[in-house]
Amino acid sequence: MAHGDVGMGSLLLVSALLVCPIANDDRDVIQAALLCFFNPESWQLSEWRPKKYVVLRTQFLGKERPAFETQAREMVADTDRELAYWSKRVRQKLTEAQHAEATRQLADSKSLRSGIQSVLSFLPTSQSYTAPSLAPLKSFVWDPRVLITDKRSSFSADVDHPPALERSTAYSRTDRPCYTPDGRYAIVRLHTSWSGFRHGCDLNFLLERNPTGWIKVRVTRKIYV
Secondary structure (H helix, E strand, C coil), X not given: CHHHHHHHHHHHHHHHHHHCCCCCHHHHHHHHHHHHHHCXXXXXXXXXXXXXXEEEECCCCCCCCCCHXXXXXXXXXXXXXXXXXXXXXXXCCCCHHHXXXXXXXXXXXXXXXXXXXXXXXXXXXXXXXXXXXXXXXXXXXXXXXXXXXXXXXXXXXXXXXXXXXXXXXXXEEECCCEECCCCCEEEEEEEEEEXXXXXXXXXXXXXXXECCEEEEEEEEEEEEC
């Protein structure tokens, strides 16, 4: 009987792993981007800094996987808008503190654009990487801080969410990640809402593969007030 129990337990474990894969580049890229919300950085608004969870809807933004070069050029366009704004801002009549902030933002925008453009300039011409097969977001095992839901209702009424989930928590949908031909870099776009869906923005994350996983390289944002 003991042997039978062990055999059945092993079979159930194998079945669970087949249904819920632990590792997948799409899952890993999306998860790396989402977990960036827990590290306060200059691209964030204060409302995006979760206490316990980030929330991801199961529906992808688009049906097809976008091209990496297209997404990268969109990130460059985002930084060009930032550059235009801060270049104009530093020439305005400002207080010393405001001028210092505008100067910092302008330098950050220049560095951001340069970093993205450098990846674009050295894209491999031959395809040596194959993106993973498209799979539903709910089919993966996620970090406990990432909550997956197919509902847009208020958090208090959603049985998929733990009690007392903050209503101001950033609530995102994602495009399918895209990759460079060699699989070294990936871009994923999150459409993030907060304040009860009254505000939103598009966040483009450029990530690089390293031996321990995916790390954020650059982030651009386009806010819809």
